[in-house]
Amino acid sequence: MTTIQHISTGRRVKDRIVQGLVYLAFALAVVPLVSVLWLVISNGLARFDMEFLTHSMRNIGARDAGGGAYHAIIGTLEQVLLASVISVPIGLLTAIYLVEYGNGGRLSRAISFFVDVMTGIPSVVAGLFVLAFWILFLGMPYSGFAGAMALSILMMPTVVRSAEEMLRLVPGDLREASYALGVPKWRTIVKVVLPTALTGIITGVMLAVARVAGETAPLLLTVFFTDSINNDPFSGPQMGLPLFVFDQAARPNDTAIDRAWTGALTLILIVMLFNLVARLIAWWRSPARGR
Amino acid sequence: MTTKVEIREGGPATSRPAPRRTSSEGLFRWLSTGSGIVLLGIMAAIAVFLVAEAIPALSANKANFFTELTWDPNGSLVFGIGALAFGTVLSSAIALVIATPVAVGVALFISHYAPRKLAAGLGYLIDLLAAVPSVIYGLWGVAFLVPLLKTPSEWLNATFGWFPLFAGDGAIGGKTMLAGGIVLAIMILPIIAAISREVFLQAPKMNEEAALALGATRWEMIRMAVLPFGRPGVISAAMLGLGRAMGETIAVALIFPATFGISFQILTPQGNSIAANIANGFGEAGDIGRGALIASGLVLFVITLLVNMAARMIINRRKEFMKAGT
Numbered sequence: 001m002t003t004i005q006h007i008s009t010g011r012r013v014k015d016r017i018v019q020g021l022v023y024l025a026f027a028l029a030v031v032p033l034v035s036v037l038w039l040v041i042s043n044g045l046a047r048f049d050m051e052f053l054t055h056s057m058r059n060i061g062a063r064d065a066g067g068g069a070y071h072a073i074i075g076t077l078e079q080v081l082l083a084s085v086i087s088v089p090i091g092l093l094t095a096i097y098l099v100e101y102g103n104g105g106r107l108s109r110a111i112s113f114f115v116d117v118m119t120g121i122p123s124v125v126a127g128l129f130v131l132a133f134w135i136l137f138l139g140m141p142y143s144g145f146a147g148a149m150a151l152s153i154l155m156m157p158t159v160v161r162s163a164e165e166m167l168r169l170v171p172g173d174l175r176e177a178s179y180a181l182g183v184p185k186w187r188t189i190v191k192v193v194l195p196t197a198l199t200g201i202i203t204g205v206m207l208a209v210a211r212v213a214g215e216t217a218p219l220l221l222t223v224f225f226t227d228s229i230n231n232d233p234f235s236g237p238q239m240g241l242p243l244f245v246f247d248q249a250a251r252p253n254d255t256a257i258d259r260a261w262t263g264a265l266t267l268i269l270i271v272m273l274f275n276l277v278a279r280l281i282a283w284w285r286s287p288a289r290g291r
Numbered sequence: 292m293t294t295k296v297e298i299r300e301g302g303p304a305t306s307r308p309a310p311r312r313t314s315s316e317g318l319f320r321w322l323s324t325g326s327g328i329v330l331l332g333i334m335a336a337i338a339v340f341l342v343a344e345a346i347p348a349l350s351a352n353k354a355n356f357f358t359e360l361t362w363d364p365n366g367s368l369v370f371g372i373g374a375l376a377f378g379t380v381l382s383s384a385i386a387l388v389i390a391t392p393v394a395v396g397v398a399l400f401i402s403h404y405a406p407r408k409l410a411a412g413l414g415y416l417i418d419l420l421a422a423v424p425s426v427i428y429g430l431w432g433v434a435f436l437v438p439l440l441k442t443p444s445e446w447l448n449a450t451f452g453w454f455p456l457f458a459g460d461g462a463i464g465g466k467t468m469l470a471g472g473i474v475l476a477i478m479i480l481p482i483i484a485a486i487s488r489e490v491f492l493q494a495p496k497m498n499e500e501a502a503l504a505l506g507a508t509r510w511e512m513i514r515m516a517v518l519p520f521g522r523p524g525v526i527s528a529a530m531l532g533l534g535r536a537m538g539e540t541i542a543v544a545l546i547f548p549a550t551f552g553i554s555f556q557i558l559t560p561q562g563n564s565i566a567a568n569i570a571n572g573f574g575e576a577g578d579i580g581r582g583a584l585i586a587s588g589l590v591l592f593v594i595t596l597l598v599n600m601a602a603r604m605i606i607n608r609r610k611e612f613m614k615a616g617t
Contacts, residue, residue, distance in 0.1 A: 007508060015508035022404050025396025026413070029484070032477045033420050036431045043434075093326035101320055102327075111327040113603060114334050120531060120599035121337070121592070122538020124566045128588040129337045132344035136581070153333060160330070186319035214424025217540035220570055242426045246541060249430050264427045275422055279415075 037268070044265025047258045053266075057227035065255045069263050071229040072244035075144055076270070078233045079223070079240055080213050082148035083155055088205055091159030098160070099167040100189055118157040126153040127218030135222065142224035144233030147240065150218035155208045162204025166197040199281050206278030210271050216242035241267045341589040348582025356586065361551050362568065364583035365576060372565060372587050374551045378468075379564040379591070382543065383536035385472025385557065390480045391529050397480070398487035403513060414488065421481035429545030432474040433466070437546070440470055444558045459559040466548045468557040471564075474542050479532035486531065490524030491517055523609050530602035534595045537566075544570035565591045 052068040060067035094111065102108025130150040134140050170193050178188040194201075224237035225247060241263060248260035349356060351368055359371020401414045441464035451457045498516040507515065544567040548560055569584050576584055 005506075007506070011508055011511070015510045018510040018513075019404065022396045022400045025393045026400040026405075028393050029397050029417055029420065029480055032431075033416070033423070035435065036423055036427065039431055039435055040427060090326045090329055093323040094330055097323035097327045101323060107324075107327070111330060113607070114331055116603045117596065117599045118330070118334060120534045120538075120595055120602075122534075122540065122566060122595055124538065124540040124569050125337065125341075125588050125592045125595075128569070128585050129340060131581070132340040132585050133336065136344050137340060153337075156330060156333075184316050186316050189319070210422060214422075214426070216424070216426045217566070217570055220541075221573055242424055242541070245426045245430065246545070249426075249433070249545060260430060264424075264430055267424055268427065271422055271424060275419075 040261065040264050040268055043258070043261035045262075047262040048265055052259070052262055056229045058229070060227070063253050063255060067259060069241060069244050069259070069266060071226065072239040072241045072263065073266065073270075074229065074231060075223070075233075075238040075243075076213060076241040076267075078231075079144050079148045079151060079219070079238070080209055082145060082233060083151035083212060084205065084209060086148065087152035087155040087159055087208075091156045092163050092201065094156075094160045095163035095167055096189060098164050100185070100193070115157045115160045118153075119161070121153070122217075123150075123154055123215045124217035124221070126150045127221035129153070130218070131221045141235070142222060142237050143235055144223055144230070144238035147219045147223035147238065148233065150222050151212040151215060154212050154215060154218070158208035158211060159205055162207065163197070163201045166200030166204065167193060169200070170196045199284070203278045203282040206274050206281070210274035210278065213274065214242055214267060214271050216240075216246050219243045220246070241270070337592065338589075341585055341592060345582055345586035345589050348579045349586055351579055352583070360553065362572070362583075365580040368579065370583050372590055374553055375563055375565045375568050375587060376590065377553045378547070378562055379537050379566070379594075381555070381557070382468055382471045382475060382547075382562065382564055383533055385468060386475035386479055386536040387529060387533050389473060389476035390483055390532060391525075393476075394480050394483035394528070394532075395487055395525060397484040398491055399513065399517075401484075401488050402491040403509070403517065414485075417481055417484050420477065425478065425539060425542045426545070428474050428478055429542035432470055432542060432546045436473060437464075437466055437470050440464060440467070440473075444469065448558050455555050456557050459556040462560055463558050465560040466546055466562070467560055468547075468562040471543045471546045471562055472557070474546060475536045475539055478539060478542065479535045482535060483525075483528045483532040486528035487521065487525050490521040490528075494520040523605055527602040527605040527609075530598055530605070534598040534602070537564075537598070538591060538595050540566035540570050543567045 051066060053073070054070050055066070055068035056071035057067045057069075058071075094115070098108055098112055102111075127150045130146050130153075134146050134149060135142060140146065174192055174196060175188055178192045179185070183191070219240040220243060223240055223243065225243065226237040226239050230236050230238050245260050245263040245267060248256045248263060251257075348364060352364075352370060353367070354361075354369045354371050356371050358373050359369060360374040362370045362372075362375065364370040397417055401410050401417070405413055444464040444467065447457045448459055448463045452459070494517045498520075499512055502512040502516045503509075543562075543564055547562040547564065547567050549563050549567065549571050550561040551563065552561065554561055565587050569588055572580065572584055
């Protein structure tokens with residue numbers, strides 16, 4: 001009877017080396033995350049006060065201390081809300097088409113392919129498109145709404161993809177049960193399929209919102225700058241929080257740099273909040289929790 | 292004891308009139324199909340309006356748009372994307388070279404090395420890297436990474452200065468191509484890692500177990516059963532990452548010193564890209580200037596579109612292949 005041969009030293013060493021490299025790769029990927037978060041929190045806390053959250057930059061000179069990002073926070077929230085209002089219906093209906101009506105035809109394959117390609121559109125190109133179409137071609141002014149349109153282009157593919165994934169998870173039995181009761185297809189979709197997939201769709205939308213809330217480049221080209229509070233996204237230049245950070249970071253004074261860091265901290269908090277809420281909703285309704 | 296059975300008037304169900312379906316059903320179907328077509332329309336409109344607004348500036352250009360290095364559309368009307376396109380390609384290439392091996396390592400770690408219970412949480416940690424807004428990476432790059440790279444850059448230059456990439460006589464370190472490339476690498480790492488992880492997890496369990504049963508070590512199993520299966524997925528993931536890196540704007544706009552020239556010296560303070568130039572040049576651009584920026588954006592759009600389409604085709608072919616296999 002032969003004994004089982006041991007693994008030779010060379011092969012064992014190679015196995016260990018690769019294991020070490022894989023662990024190292026993961027550590028390397030986490031280092032920048034920790035470093036970024038640490039730097040933003042430690043530098044941002046200095047000015048993270050009520051004045052920052054409740055005041056704008058109106059009449060604050062470049063060298064002055066004080067001032068805040070209230071106008072930028074308002075702008076970002078309004079622009080993101082408007083972008084969702086535009087992109088969620090279109091994205092959701094497209095997902096419904098792909099899942100319920102498309103049947104793998106040529107149109108649905110084309111749409112599916114270009115939704116994937118659309119996720120790769122650089123954010124600055126979305127901004128340039130709105131600039132070219134809305135502001136230069138139609139002659140509209142710079143406004144928060146123009147920024148929201150650029151953001152909605154970036155949101156749409158994400159919404160379509162996540163909604164499509166969720167709709168496909170709805171069991172076919174549910175649809176058939178509904179058809180068997182004589183319910184027409186569109187009512188089946190609205191009353192049975194959508195409610196079943198709702199939490200998943202909300203999660204996807206929240207993640208899409210978190211993604212676009214941090215976009216700077218499209219706002220830079222469409223919203224323009226302002227230091228004052230402008231609550232109306234449909235007229236006049238607005239500000240956005242990412243834009244505020246970019247603007248302050250480009251100024252060569254310590255007071256401005258401090259404001260940039262605090263703006264970055266606020267932005268990260270908002271983005272992480274959206275992310276966290278999305279994950280919580282997903283976790284709350286996940287089937288795994290019931291077990 | 293009898294139960295009274297009520298029989299409704301009106302006969303069997305088939306005789307009832309069919310529910311009115313034509314109007315609402317048709318409307319709903321039309322709405323959802325229309326939304327899909329709107330999406331296609333947006334893609335077409337992006338191309339059409341970028342071309343339309345770029346043409347006046349391009350016809351006013353006094354130089355060859357594709358080869359000219361300088362960018363002066365507001366003054367002398369001499370501009371071209373030669374230097375910008377070069378910067379875009381070089382910085383993205385640096386990012387890809389750094390990010391791909393690390394991302395594959397991360398993907399393997401989560402799919403085959405990490406304890407099962409931790410894997411999902413650790414994957415979420417990597418996804419968080421993608422959630423950090425790009426302007427914050429720019430801020431971090433300028434405040435933290437650029438000073439950090441000073442000493443290693445000087446050492447690289449002193450030791451490997453004969454290698455063209457690390458050459459340079461004047462100032463070494465500062466706002467360099469290397470700093471921009473590293474920041475881009477961090478930003479594209481999550482997408483490459485996420486897609487590679489999905490592909491590695493789909494590798495056939497039978498093959499993995501067969502390899503282990505034949506006495507392979509974990510690495511030999513991965514090399515024989517996982518990597519060959521995952522290769523197309525990793526390639527397309529890297530291409531998607533390349534597309535992201537080329538389109539990334541604000542982080543590199545803060546880091547690159549906006550020079551116009553072609554130089555392979557990644558350790559000297561120089562660098563620019565199409566996207567960074569749009570962000571930095573938009574503030575002072577006049578009519579022709581804006582048209583010129585839109586023209587450069589059109590080039591960026593076409594390049595990223597081609598890269599993304601190629602990547603998606605590889606993934607889609609893979610999907611069909613897998614369906615046929617099962």
